[in-house]
Amino acid sequence: MAFKYARSAKxxxxxxxxxxxxxxxxxxxxQQNAGHIGVSINAVDGSESDCKNLCGSHPAIVGVDTLSFLGYEGKMNDLIMVVRNMRRQGLIITLSSHMPNFSLGGEEFYDYSPNITEGDCGRRIMPGGDLNAKYRRFLDMIAEFASACVDVEGEKIPMIFRPFHECNGSWFWWGKDFLTDEEYIDLFRYTVDYLLGEKGxxxxxxxxxPNGVIANEKEFLARYPGDEYVDILGLDLYHDKPHKGDGFHHKLSTSLDVIYNVAKARGKISALTEIGYRSLETENGYFEGLAPAGNTIKDWFTSxxxxxxxxxxxxxxxxxLVWANFSDTQFWLPFVTDxxxxxxxDDFIKFAEDKRIKMAPVFDFEDSV
Known part of the structure; x- marks a missing residue:
């Protein structure tokens, strides 16, 4: 089934x-946020990245997030300029959306508090719910952002939009413990219909x-919105507490095979939308990402x-795509400073120079998409 809405030529x-x-x-x-957040960078306008400072090239794809619309990870106007700058350098942009829990009154999407998934948010933001108008205002910001991100020709920059990720987990309010499969599908479709249909x-x-591990096609498609609503089939899968022989690589390869077979059957594109080495508890402490030292698999990128x-x-x-380098104790890509x-x-540089990997630029300015 073809995608439901018309798209720009770019x-x-x-x-x-x-x-x-x-x-x-x-x-x-x-890498997520590579254009404006990093440990080794001085400029936050998309001209620098930890990746470029280490190996000489930006990532081919840079992720940004709607968190910037709410004052987290930057500000919307600044993010628009970052996207424009990265576009001029031949990069592809993907926009994820860590949406706030609209039922809490605040704007936190996830703050480790016990009530972050309470309030029946996913149902109340749908048409007929008391929070629908609030949700539409949030979606209006996404539409505003998409329209404001224009290239040097004044045409809108094409981007990948990735809402409601890891929907089969229960750490976000749109997860499996808070919305049925049918309710999640309805929410996903409503969001696309509003943005691409009503807002144009x-x-x-x-x-x-969804989050991995994915065992079979049925599991992957349990909350799938349908071919007319999706272009790219992705997988988020992190390597937690890595050690040799822990089975992660088998889980990764079998999950990617499942997703590829589903994508191939539907004429879609498959992608590894989030991956990373997450050391968690080590002898040096707790690290949501790579540990500053003492990592157990030092050739993780190439292996x-x-x-x-x-x-x-x-x-x-x-x-x-690997996640962001927020600080020198929370990072997913190795970095170098003075x-x-x-x-x-060294392992990442070897990875980046491998003939199987494409770094930026993806396209030349004269042949921009």
């Missing part, structure tokens, strides 16, 4: 580029990305690439 070209990479022997590498946004491709490309499903993903060089820098 969005169609972006999808063609992603499809070409899914059929090639290269995988686009991405034509520069957003849509991505569906994970070997795993990904060992099966057809992994080789056919268009891109993979007085510190992370122990996994």
């Amino acid at each position: 969005l169609e070209k972006l999808l063609a580029i992603l499809r070409d990479y899914s059929e090639s022997d290269k995988i686009l590498f991405g 946004v034509d520069n957003l491709a849509v991505c569906y990305s 994970t690439l070997d795993t990904i490309t060992s099966t057809e499903g992994g080789r056919r993903i268009a891109y993979m 007085d510190f060089r992370h122990e996994m820098c």
